[in-house]
Amino acid sequence: MPKAITNVYKILMGVAVAAATATTVFAQASYPSRPVRLIVSQAPGGSSDTIARMWAEHAGKAIGATIVVENKPGAGGLIAAQNALNAPADGYTLLLGSVSLMVLNQFTYKPLPYNPEKDFVGVTMLTTVPFVLSANPATGIKTLKDLTEKAKAAPGKLNFASAGLGNSTHLAVELVSNALGISMTHIPYKGEADGILATIGGQTEVMAPVYGTALPHIKNHKLNPLAVLSPQRTPELPDVPTLGELGVKGFDNMGWSAVVARAGTPADVVEKLNKATAAFHQSPDVQAKLKSMGVIPMSGPSALVMETAARDAKAWGPTLGALNLSAK
Structure with missing residues (x-):
């Protein structure tokens, strides 16, 4: 290739690269458009x-x-x-x-x-955010001890709701159950709100929703709080112990x-x-x-x-x- 043509080619390539770079920089600088x-x-x-x-x-x-x-x-x-x-x-x-x-x-x-x-x-x-291990009041479960005793008396009979398979509301209960040596049956729902409604309605007996979702239903006595999964008790539920207080460690965060x-x-x-x-x-x-x-x-x-x-x-x-x- 003649030298003159080669030089022109290099110049054109340089311009193209510079233009592409400038376009990218401009697109990022103008974000969001x-x-x-x-x-x-x-x-x-x-x-x-x-x-x-x-x-x-x-x-x-x-x-x-x-x-x-x-x-x-x-x-x-x-x-x-x-x-x-x-x-x-x-x-x-x-x-x-x-x-x-x-x-x-x-x-x-x-x-x-x-x-x-x-x-x-x-x-x-x-x-x-903390979770609140909770139960439907109709079950008679008011404490973590109640849950443990009821679940051990009939392994797998109690159902627990979650916001979906693999969701934190699912695996939090699985991990706590494992620590307590109990077995419950998992019922997944398409979201936390649906799981809460199922537990309130009696389709399931237990759930561990996040604190903000559980709190109004606890205040309205539609859910019994058994324990909070947090480093310390919460101001709104001062009488509800943490899992750590109850001897179940590793669920603070x-x-x-x-x-x-x-x-x-x-x-x-x-x-x-x-x-x-x-x-x-x-x-x-x-x-x-x-x-x-x-x-x-x-x-x-x-x-x-x-x-x-x-x-x-x-x-x-x-x-x-x-x-x-x-x-x-």
């Missing part, structure tokens, strides 16, 4: 949905765009996760991550159709929520969303609402999400593996 989707694996009405909508409102204002919550319940969160992974890694489709999606599902769904560590990147931590994105999402987009979360955590209205729900704000760098997931998988993996749980 359209509405952002936040996919939630729970049905509307539960505490996870409430937290997602508050974050969407405040973070959306901070980045100057509308963040639309889309509820995709069912299949233990697999539908929501797959929906997020089917979208481009451009920051316009996010997923409300949780201990269920990012940790527990890998011990329930084998093979899990996604790899939490490789397929997602953390965006921001949002909250941690089972529930957390976060925002994640598909792996490959530009780092500057992730950082922009992480910084926008300050508007959520610093809002007096959000702080008051979270307090009323018994939810604790949790902030930190984007890397904290996957670090927390790895920590929990290591801590609970041996016990969950021994339970030999699997999706039917």
